[in-house]
Amino acid sequence: MTEPRSSPATEQSVAERPAAEQPATDDAASLPVVAAVLAGGTGSRLYPASRSDRPKQFLSLAGGGKSLLERTVDRAREVADEVVVVTRESYRDGVAERVGDGVTVLVEPAGRDTGPALLYATHRISRRYDDCVLLSLPSDHLVGEGFADAVRRGTAVAATEDRLVTFGVEPTRPETGYGYIEAAGPGGETEWQSVRSFHEKPDAATAAAYVEAGHYWNAGLFAWRPEILFDAVERSPLAPLSAALAAADDSRGAADGTVTAAFESIDPVSVDNAVFETADDVAVVPVSFPWDDVGAWDALERVLDADANGNVSDGDVTLRTVEAEDNVVVADDAHVSLVGVSDLAVVAWDGRVLVVPKAQAQKVKSLVRSLQDRGEF
Secondary structure, eight states: OOOOOOOOSOTHHHHOSOGGGSOOOSOGGGOOEEEEEEOOOOOGGGTTTSBTTBOGGGSOOTTOSSOHHHHHHHHHHHHOSEEEEEEOGGGHHHHHHHHOTTOEEEEOSSOOOHHHHHHHHHHHHHTTOSSOEEEEEESSOEEOTTHHHHHHHHHHHHHHSSSEEEEEEOOSSOOTTSOEEEEEEEOSSTTOEEEEEEEOOOOHHHHHHHHHHTOEEEEEEEEEOHHHHHHHHTTSTTHHHHHHHHHTTTSOGGGOHHHHHHHHHSOOOOHIIIIITTOSOEEEEEEOSOEEOOOSGGGHHHHSOOOTTSOEEEEEEEEEEESOBSOEEEEEEEEEEEESOBSEEEEEETTEEEEEEGGGGGGHHHHHHHHHHTTOO
16 A cells, blocks of 8 residues: 545635646556545534534444544544545535545535435546546444554455446444345455345334344445546446536536536435446455444444443433433433433533434434424424
């Protein structure tokens, strides 16, 4: 791997680096790795800590001290020659403050989910490198020991095989909140397997069957060489956007009207749905590091130590309980008392309070939609 290079945290730095600065290598396995960290989402199910101006990735959850975004960038630096954070315009300054020097902040022209965002990032990055491996990382997940070694295995597969690569987390339980990856069997190397199919979030019985069958959790971690993605995109709903980006190679990214118009004409779609689920040659690299997407408040009981009554707390909170069990309590500065209740998530943040049964934590997203309609999010 080549030595990492510093670049100022500006959108232009990815695309405008002279070709003479490109790393030169004849060894596919040593292609430079560029990490594209996705930081444009809101994480609305973590309301009220997550708000329109303070997305989930800006939060310091699970006792980490640093924000989820900062922890992701730290992990990315371990495995990548360069780190690019892809975000929306309204989050640009907040991202730049958190990631510091040496990380490029790339603003997508419009928010259209991960498919358009990653296609845009890949086009911009490919203008700097003759060839490289792009590693896509969500900015708002919790990841444990073993990440770096596993990701290096996966980027090596992406560098040497003409395949899109996904990372499959070995499940520790039946989980209805995650998608699953079904492998077709061993590929040309023991480090990876061909993918037979992707499965959407299942019900409880189906999740148990998937785990029993040896399927992997889809953690939203991917790797590819740009030309492999571009080829797959030609057979996907993203083909018109790819053509517009290719035609605008001399533009200035989000400021170019043609590119912005092309973005705004595309329906939001994840890279999973738009590309991976229909591509012919996809490899899954099995990984076993601890992982959680912290998608809703009930997730914290999986990643935090509980007290003698099964209650967990996070943030700046003093918790007192009487006959209260198995609750999740989060606050930015509060003294919280629970009496005779169980299986609740109680969140106090910025003067707002949320109380929801843990089993219904996913429904917070519906609440947020109603708040957005009222201009209260």
